[in-house]
Structures are given as structure tokens and as C-alpha cells.
Amino acid sequence: MENTRSESIEGLVREQLVELLKGGFAPNVILLREFDHRKAGIVLDGLHFSAWVLLGHIHARHTTLLNFMKDPGKHGNVWPDAPWPQNYAPQSQQEWNAAIDRYEADLEEMMAIVKSPNTELFRKQENGKTLSWAAMTTLHHTGYHIGQLKTIGRQLGVW
Template identity: 30%
Template sequence: MVNDKNVLTDEIIKLLNGGTAHATFDDAIAGLPTQHRGQIPNGLPYSIWQLVEHIRIALWDMLEFSKDGNHQSPKWPDGYWVKDEAPENDEAWDKSLNQIKTNLAEMIDLVKTGDLFTQIPHGDGQTLLREALQAADHTAYHVAEIIIIRRLLGTWES
């Protein structure tokens, strides 16, 4: 007999990792030329760097909210978007990417071990299931934007 919770957990993890129906975060940034991290194509409001940082901040916030009743979310919307169009240096870029990977792994561990259905005590109806699905959906949405920017910059090979 199939364990429904295991099936659901496995599907959430697939969704968090991305790639089942679309490109992953790692796919979207692979081979990105350094000089394109901070470019903003004509008519768009942000750069790839700003999207990467937005993904990092939002994922961190959803993770921390899911596990820490004392967590304070950034002020919306300013606290979720950086003003700098480009990272200060390669170290800042790598630090952001590493935090995304670390927080994603921690969210996956929380999904594996946590109660998906009980409301988070310090929330207003949220569950771990909702936070994990929101994290996956949010990241996928912005991964698509990264790919669009790369297409506009001529740096995406599908």
C-alpha cells in the first residue's frame, strides 16, 4: 500500500527542486556571463541579480517563518528587493547562490520531517504545506523571469 504522506512529500520535494516541468534555478543561472548579472533589459524593472536576491530573501523568509515563532519578516515590498542592480563582486554572487541552496535544502528537510497539515502556531492559517508550495511556486515564477532576461540579453541557449 502506498503511503499518501510519502507520495505528497516526494512531490513537494520535486516541486521545490524544480525541473520536472520547467528549468531549475541552477539551469537558469548556469553559464550566465558575469557582465549580465546586473543588466536590465529595456522596459524591464530589474536585473538577474535583483531577481536572485529576491528569490533568496523570500525563500529565507518562508523558511524562517515556517520554523521560528520569533521570526520577523522584512517589510513588504522594499525588504524583499535589493536596490543594487549588480552584485558587488563574485563573492556576493556566490554567497547569495549558496544561501539559496542551503535554505532550499533546509526547507526540504523540514518538509521531510515536519507536519505538513497543522497550522503554524504563530501564523494566521498557514501550514508547512502552504509555505513549501509557495516557496516552490515563487521560485519557479522568478526562474522564468531570469530566463526571459537571458533571452533578451542573448545569453540563453534552450
């Protein structure tokens, strides 16, 4: 009975992590696809980034954490400096959409890892972190910067 309860709780945690990785009630990929690529390169007064830079930064950090989840022994450095892209604007709508496609593909891969009952989400790795920590860090980091992107979009009249 206890094992069934533990499995049920773990299943619920997996389900909720996946929901939050998507962005919860405001899915990140939908928000990014709604953003007008022609406004993605605008840097508002007082900021040092555009929506394009935020997308690049979000994806860079996400990639680091995904690599850790795929091979924790090889990718134990989970918090190196995440790059901030130097170019502030996509060259075209195709470049903007391709960047979103890459982010979405990596997000799907991370969610598949979290969903898999074969993934040991709570086992401490050599660096002291767990795969559940990586998933939660991803959703926290992404949520923080998606909030910034949403604010920029509102200021620019995207929504």
C-alpha cells in the first residue's frame, strides 16, 4: 500500500512539473509565438535586453539544465554563466520562429524526461543536485524571464 501511495505522489509531482515547465496557465511557447518578431529586437529605455536576447538567454540556460538531465555525470556544471546573445534582433520572422522551434523541441525533451517513470527525479547526483531540481530551476528561470518578455510585449503593444 505504501509503495502505491509513493508512486501516486511521484506521478503527481511529475505531472505538475510538466505543467509548470510548459508555463502553467500561460504556456511559454504560445506567448513566444504571439510575439511580433518585428518588435523582438527593440530595447526599451532602462533595459539591456530585447525579447530576442531574452529568448536566447532562456534557451541557453534551459539547454544547460537539459544536458544535465540527459547525462548528469558529464554535465554536472549546472550554473555556468549563461550567455546573453550579442545581437539584439532576429534577422527575419523565420529566424525568430526557428529559435522558438528549437526552444520548444528542447522543452518537449525535458518534459519527456520528467514524465518517464524510468527517470530517477529525486536521486542526488555527483554535484549534489537532482533531476527534479533541474526541472524546477528551469521553470523558475524561464518564468522569471518570460515575465520580463511579457512586460516588454505589453509596453510595445504586442498584447
